[in-house]
Amino acid sequence: MSRSALILGAAVALIATPVLAGEAACWFENGVVVVGAEVMGVSGDYILDTATPHTVLADSQAQTAGFAETALVGEVRLAGVALKDRRVAVEGVDLRTGALPTPIAGIIGADVLRGFVLDVDFKPCRVRLSRRASSRFAATTSLPMAWVAGRPVVRAAVADGAHAFAGAFTPGVGADTAVRISDALARAPGAPKPKEVYPYGVTFPRLRALSFAGGLTENLPAGLIEAEDPALAGQLGAPLLSHWRLRFDFPGRRLYLAPRLAKAPKGHVHGV
Missing domain, CATH: 2.40.70 (Cathepsin D, subunit A; domain 1)
Structure with a gap:
């Protein structure tokens, strides 16, 4: 095999390797966490909600992107992590977003998050996704978590x-x-x-x-x-x-709380 083929092969391998962890800035206003994400190719500000069972693309955003269906399957990108073949519902979100100062493209729900460890810090607002709880987290409380x-x-x-x-x-x-x-x-x-x-x-x-x-x-x-x-x-x-500060260890079924104040x-x- 030539040297150029070896280099090309290495490049392809790097591109195909999935990102297992990532971090992103968010903002916390009017009682909700909002983060930049991409759902079905639609980039925008999404409410991040661990209490919503399914991920949602706003109907107005879906129509603009050319989607006529109310149930979609595609890619979700959040905090540098790309997740393929995710189920996405198309729904109206106006009632939920009226108090927010910018348009909301949808909701990132628990269905997308449950395979990860999710860290949330409200001030400054940051979210982190990882496949395992590898980083240190100075929790003072650990609670069992079920579904x-x-x-x-x-x-x-x-x-x-x-x-x-x-x-x-x-x-x-x-x-x-x-x-x-x-x-x-x-x-x-x-x-x-x-x-x-x-x-x-x-x-x-x-x-x-x-x-x-x-x-x-x-x-x-x-x-x-x-x-x-x-x-x-x-x-x-x-x-x-x-x-x-919160750590949702979904694979480990624990919620960890660390003091923020x-x-x-x-x-x-x-x-x-």
Whole structure:
């Protein structure tokens, strides 16, 4: 084999090697993490949400790109990692993105992320994807993580004074409310417009207490979500999760939390 053929062969091998880890800047605003990504060849700003079970391309973006179908299969690129043959739903995202200052091209969901270790730092906002937890992460809390209805879940407990229960809550870095509870388990009887206490609404009743990751948070904004699975008690959103740096070790089924602030967030009591 000639020298030129050897060099060419090496170049082809490098191009074909998949990227196993990558990092990207993001931004955290109005309670959600947004990151630059590419879905089905459409580049733009995407909400990154571990509590959304499937990846979405906005219908307006899909139409502009020439897609007529509502269920697509193609490539997703995030943080320098390219993932082929991913299922992508085409849906409207306007209700979810109205409070954001720039157009949103879609949502990167848990289906794309679950084969990776995902690190999220909210300030400065950075996300990192890797196939294994090789880098150091100074976690102070480690929680077992399971899957319910296509979403990762961890254990948390809520109370309104008269009632309390513990269950599986999905942590969402793209969920804009501190906590939402399944409407099979909770009500908001004082809400003048009941629909406004659901996602994308503007009414946020106060929850008496949330126990999570060894601490207690009191009198925090809350809401409801529609009951999709009896095993899913609710959702923990980015306004709560942003008090830590996070590592979602999806292959290892653990959620790690590392302190981000010099002191505990207001209303948070450690050791409860």
